[in-house]
Amino acid sequence: MRRQADIEVPLPWHEGCWESISRARASGRLPHALLVTGPVGVGKRLLVAAIARSLLCSRPDARGLACGRCRECELLAAGTHPDYVVVSPDREGKSDEIKVDAIRRLSEMDTLTAHRGGHKVIVLDPAQNMNQSAANSLLKTLEEPCPGTFLCLVCEQPDRLPATIRSRCQELRVPAPPEAQALEWLQRHTSSVDAATLLRLAHGAPLGALALAEKGRLAERAQAFAGFTGVASGNRDPIEVAAAWNEHEPAILLDWLSGWVSDLLRLASGHQAPLLINQDKIGDLRPLAASLDPRAGHRYLQQILQARASEQSPVNRLLLCESLLVQWARIAGGRNPEPRKKGVRLEWTTADSADNNASSAS
Ligand SMILES: [Zn+2]
Secondary structure (H helix, E strand, C coil): CCCHHHCCCCCHHHHHHHHHHHHHHHCCCCCCEEEEECCCCCCHHHHHHHHHHHHHCCCCCCCCCCCCCCHHHHHHHCCCCCCEEEECCCCCCCCCCECHHHHHHHHHHHHCCCCCCCCEEEEECCHHHECHHHHHHHHHHHHCCCCCEEEEEEECCHHHCCHHHHCCCEEEECCCCCHHHHHHHHHHHCCCCCHHHHHHHCCCCHHHHHHHHHCCHHHHHHHHHHHHHHHHHCCCCHHHHHHHHCCCCHHHHHHHHHHHHHHHHHHHCCCCCCCCCCHHHHHHHHHHHHCCCHHHHHHHHHHHHHHHHCCCCHHHHHHHHHHHHHHHHHHHHCCCCCCCCCCCCCCCCCHHHHHHHHHHHC
16 A cells, blocks of 8 residues: 555645645744644645644755655654654544543643754644543633644544634645546556546545555445446345445445435436546446436435434444345335345345236235
8 A cells, every 4th residue: 555655745736735834934924723624535634744744844945845854854754753743533442532631631742842942743633523621621722822832633524623713723725636637646646547437436535536546446336336236127135235235334335325326316317418426337327317216316315325424333234234225126126125024034036027026025
């Protein structure tokens, strides 16, 4: 897997952000607290790391980029710089919250002078994961900023932060790049022949697309999609496909499924050339769209989106896959397979026999 250090930062679409930080720094108006927002997969963390390196480096170049060779840069690269702290949810912990203890430790650090005489850089990531007490504690730090400390909150969902915190930070929004720029960058960084599909699946976010390529997600998606079309045609048992779907990462699978159903609805709406997420699957999607009842499709999409928004336990995930696929079989083919009863193996039928049995199967 590609190391983040191999990617040259600032990324082409970070230039505006980089310049605004450099200008603020040059004029002595660098904010005490920066709230870095923007969609998933646009490289917010890479940008924040580059800003941190730049602030801590003792010999940054004319653009403000860290030299990579001084003692400060060496300490940072080794992960041992005493004036650089990243506060994140405890990996060993049961919850994904950033708790008050972590913020209190950070506040104590904030009141100390920098060990190495330069800036102190504190990164909170993801900032929206602070619980209420942690946010209250952070507010005190923000109200009494300590000179030389640069606090950076990385956040995908700024709406989840208290307004009191947001109002005390300067927001730096990292945009998604224009499609052509994203594609050009992606093609330079992946050997995948299907960069355009990767980019659409990542909703236009180049680093998201790169992660999909590196994790072999296109092959996984092809398998899951074969289950989706197989269930629609009646050739695959929804319960068997559910077991296979349950092997995928739930958030990704639900994202794919919502994309397939959204594309079916776009095709069913009658637009001549709808913009599809799954343009590469248009040949399979068109006939499915032709037989889809749009109202049933919209209801189904709502269910998928609701499922995507809620956390599922491992047991519930399998049940969810089964339920979604049994419903999909009904919507797509007008067939009525009964959900599997406890201890009873569902006998799935071929397309022909299912048609013959359709009237008696309800
Ligand atoms: Zn340096």
